[in-house]
Amino acid sequence: MSASPKDIINTVTPDTSEGNQLFPVFLKLNELHTVLIGAGNVGLEKLNAILNNSPLAKVTVVAEVVSHEVYALAAKYKQVNIHERLFTESDLEGANLVVVATGNESLNNYIREVAHQHNLLLNVADKPSLCDFYLGSIVQKGDLKVAISTNGKSPTVAKRLKEVLNDNLPDELDTTLQQMSQLRNTLTGDFADKVKKLNEVTSILVEPKADISIRKNFNWLIWCSIIAAIGITITAFWLKNPDFQSFVETVSPTFYYFLVAGFIFAMIDGAIGMSYGVTSTTFSLTMGIPPAAASMGVHLSEIMSNGIAGWMHYRMGNINWRLFKLLLIPGIIGAVLGAYLVSSLEHYSMYTKPAVSLYTLILGIVIFKKAFKGKHKKADKKIKRISLLGFGGGFIDAVGGGGWGSIVLSSLIAGGRNARFSLGTVKLSRFFIAMVSSVTFILMLSHGNHWEAIVGLVIGSALASPIAAKVSNQISTKAIMVSVAVIVILISLYSIQKFIVKVL
Template sequence: MESEGNQLFPVFLKLNQLHTVIIGAGPVGLEKLTAVLAQSEQARITIIAEVVCDGVTELAARLNHITLNKKSYEAADLVHADLVIAATNNNILNEDIKRDAHALKLLVNVADKPELCDFYLGSVVKKGDLKIAISTNGKSPTIAKRLKELFNDALPAELDITLQQMSQFRNTLEGDFSAKVKKLNEVSAVLVESDQSAAPKAITKISKPSYPKFRLLIWLTIVVSLAILIAVFWNREPQFQAYVAEINPIFYWFLFGGFVFAMIDGAIGMSYGVTSTAFSLSMGIPPASASMGVHLSEVLSCGIAGWMHYRMGNINWKLFKLLIIPGIIGAVSGAYLLSSLEHYSSYTKPFVSLYTLILGWVILKKAFSTVPLHKDGKIKKIGLLGLGGGFIDAVGGGGWGSIVLSSLIAGGRNARFSLGTVKLTRFFIALLSSLTFVTMLKSAHWEAVAGLVIGSALAAPIAAKVSNRISAKSIMVSVGIIVILVSLRSIVLFILKVI
């Protein structure tokens, strides 16, 4: 008699320490292969198939821990396996694979045949180090998919940060096991809110910690206080009115611009440099002064972000050492070159505009891209990547994150450690670039620089909060189009001037 209910026991396998054999390399085989790699990028996999689709061939060529054997299946192919996945469209062959696997006491998954499976590849929700597996006992993969989407939307991205902090806190605790568990339960209670008036079995819900709301309240209090102070000075101090009236109006344009660009960066995690630089060039600011303003405004924000990642243990120090020296050399060289050519800004400006035009197109392309990046082999020439990224970042007013971070992640590096390391190195890149610009430039458009610095600083604490209510894709499309149009305008004006 078949047992009622879900009798499955959920486990989490260390696939990077096991050998998985997949038989079949058609569309179903590709789906199974992608599912395994999505959960363990370093999984050791052998694929057995006579006919191989392009997707499987591409992944096997990219990843050296995938072995592709174009041959007919034999029972001997399972001798060194730990897990077996049958992904062929031949039901008789799938049954043979199951029989051979059981003879070797191996667990087997057979695609689209729940009754033949020893285990299922269920839907998985992933938030950094947190994973939640969903099973419908093979009854409805569609329901599992919808639940995955629901959890992905409901669980806050900050949950992984809380997880890392709890891990660090656990390592500081002393005492026996029960004492540690009691303390951790007290600290983590903030994550759960339950309605005391509801039934005892009411489902509790996970909520974001209240700290961001508290910080936002403090920030708004400061802003309101400053506004009141300025209003009092404006009404009672004629000298203050005269001082404000003497400020170049361009300061206010860049104050507003810096605020908007920082909000955009908080929403999509990129494009602050390219939007600020494109805007500066369109306002007549020379490339060197524009890049200086961008880097000065990023010193504080990147320093804070780098410190937070350091405290959470998100820094790969080996990667940091490989990036930092070449990155600084490239950034200082780029800043020195651009500053030396400040007198020829009318000629360097179109080249920088061309660079921002390309980045605008990249942003627009990413907005409509639905194809996930495949993991390449890890990048070997980290120093060269840092040198080029630092140089282009200084010359173009931005690009360190988009060039270096995207290359590291696409090359198979851990996203969390790559982000933390790039943010920390970005602080030093911005600092040294800014010092070079300040030293080299005899006269700079300080009103524009100050507006950009203050505007971005004002937006930083509230950018993430507001951005959660806006579609990231809509922002990326808008930013891409605006950057392209502004860059084209600068290039066209230069061409018309030359003609």
Template sequence: MEGNQLFPVFIKLNTIHTVLIGAGPVGLEKLAAILSNSPHAHVTVIAIDVLPELRELASAYERVEIIQKEFSPEDLDDADLVVAATNNVALNQQIRVESDHRNLLVNFADKPDLCNFYLGSIVKKGDLKIAISTNGKSPTIAKRLKEVLNDGLPESLNDTLGNMEALRNTLNGDFAEKVKKLNEVTSILVTEKKVDKVKKNFKWLIWTSIVLSFIIVIAAFWHKEPEFQTYLTQLDPLFYWFLIGGFVFAMIDGAIGMSYGVTSTSFSLAMGVPPASASMGVHLSEILSNGIAGWMHYRFGNVNWKLFRMLLVPGIVGAVVGAYLLSSLEHYNHYTKPIISVYTLILGGVILSKAYKINRKQKNPKGKIKKIGLLGLFGGFIDAVGGGGWGSIVLSSLIAGGRNARFSLGTVKITRFFIALMSSLTFITMLNGAHWEAVAGLVIGSALASPIAARVSNKISVKTIMVSVGVLVVLVSLRSIISFILKEF
């Protein structure tokens, strides 16, 4: 018969005993898939060699047991389900024969002919779970479809499920009447969606803001700094260093969602730019780069609009106050520079610590962070004073508080655009001079990287980048601090 003849079922693994044979990379993948979908599953792992990563994963779950030995038929006596993750042909045949004798369902990794059930790709949105099957023909296609559904289904869908359950429990009448009512409520899910006016007009808002902000910035520069005109025709070699730096820092920021401010500020301070001018350069460059990045995330549907509204105003207020205070202390930059270097040193350590926690399973995760306004206010203020930290503080706090990483990243990028715009205008109003070659290099370099970074963010090893960035920031910050101490003493 043609077509997919498989019958899909969802198994309560917490009520049965699963035996996993093999503890190598494939065994690790199978165990991770089982536990991610059923954390309370009762699993016995049998293998001669056990991968350290698998042992570490199993240690986090009370009902997972590892028995380090050769497989024997008796291992299946009390099994209800069998998963084989070995590349031993003879052993696989033995497992299939012994499973058939005991009427057990068994799955073999990359051996569809031996299987009598498959492990499909899973899309999970809270209580909603979708299994994808290609009839064993192409796991790669299943994974790609999983990515499409993960991106296409909104995170709020789980809230909708909760609301539907509450509605169902309040309905009276017979079964047919309940079904009719629920169909009416859910019909919006399959009809053409009405586009929110805020979302529909956002592209005009952000592009208009970009154009107007640069008109204001260039006009202010031209009026307040006659030397700015010469930089348009005679570029200092420093420009090219900051052009390269801006591009690299924006690519890093696009990959991990943070560190553009801290890396750019550390680099600027090391190149002799005063703290206030360094922060102004960073924020000016972030107007265009974050405008483009925000637009890209908007196009990809990576924005939580409620979170956006909660962060925006407090973030702007904090940024303006921070920019005002730092500009007022520009004449004391000899003393503020080491303070900012200490701040970037701390952020470098934070980035390093986060790099080594990426793959660790968080036990007993806390609920979502509630005080979004205070987080935005604090993040905006520290970001303006230190030349960076919005991503490190706000994005990290949102993700650590249990919010979706992709939507948090997109929302933080969009709010960052408006915060960078307002803090930049504050710096321009307050400062009498700036290092325009550094500003121009950061602006152009980061703008060139932004659309690229938004697309490649999922194709780079985040841990490697974060370790490299953390080490670099720590070393540069230490250099600035040590230089200050040697000059003073």
């Protein structure tokens, strides 16, 4: 006959004088029935802790008085039941765990006695001596969870440690965890071989900082050498080769403006993962490029970068193919329709330019808000209208020269989709969206395509692509987002102001 939890508790008396004797476990609360007694402020805190860690946990709340906040929280979870009445022993029938938050000492002692008679483990809020287990502070980064226990000595210290770990453990740890899981599933051989391979892969996590610093400096040295070599070569051609100098002088200055602009905008996009379309389009409109030609330049320059990014995500297994199919066809239809519409209105560019500038102004404000906005809480339900989202994203992207990433990706993540798979899927689908939009623009715009600006944008962004990722970790994302937002807002307002002055 196996020992019950009560027997274990009564026969094994922990000696707390010899340190923390607790044995950490992670419970599958979604497969257990938890009874919570008490529904005031402390009860609300306990219920929040249970549901935040296990949203499918079955919980029965019993309390003489139930707060409005507890009712509001329980309304979001169908498996949570509330009984507003006095506690009775029958409430523990079918229970697996008991959590007490009454603040009534005599009632707490009675519940503990009854719980042990039913061989149940219980936790009593703020009463370590009555607890069979403690609810530790939890740090979560995706599938990674770290539980903190102070052996009931100081919940405040546990809370502070939680804050420290939350601030210092990067969110990218979940991405690492998912990739390690995929790698583990592909490994062959015996257990020892698998452990050896995983140790090799994860050695970077404990690599001495000095070695990492040396390697980073060496990488920077390589890139600086490449850039210096290119600069020296171009200078030599300029000084020693008259034909090259003559060729360069015949090229329109617009090409060089867009070459530099494309490089800068691609570097910004590499640092924060967004804003290439809106910054490039805003700059193009300010330089006098019509909306259709500006959007075509942006999409042409994005074909290669998104193709490479999509291929890399495909190789890493970061594509949700069902999501990809739902996004692709509607996105292509929306992109073709948007490209056709803005190209057809090319003769009315003096009117369409302020409309697109208004769009970029809105995007600039959105970027500015995102820079100061905290992390989104995970949505209760995933976004469902994927096809409509793809169509709207493709259409707006073609009309405004950008927005596929900021609209579609942000909507998917805010709607509860996995960030890593959403990013990979959006990047791969973006390659096809950019390609189809570019073809439509080329077919529709038979003349006046401003190729010097388009080619400059394409080459500039291509030159920046290899080194953009290298600098992404060296610059403050918030600082860049604020800078981009301010620039886009000011340039958009300037373009709109010019239109108003011209009309008046």
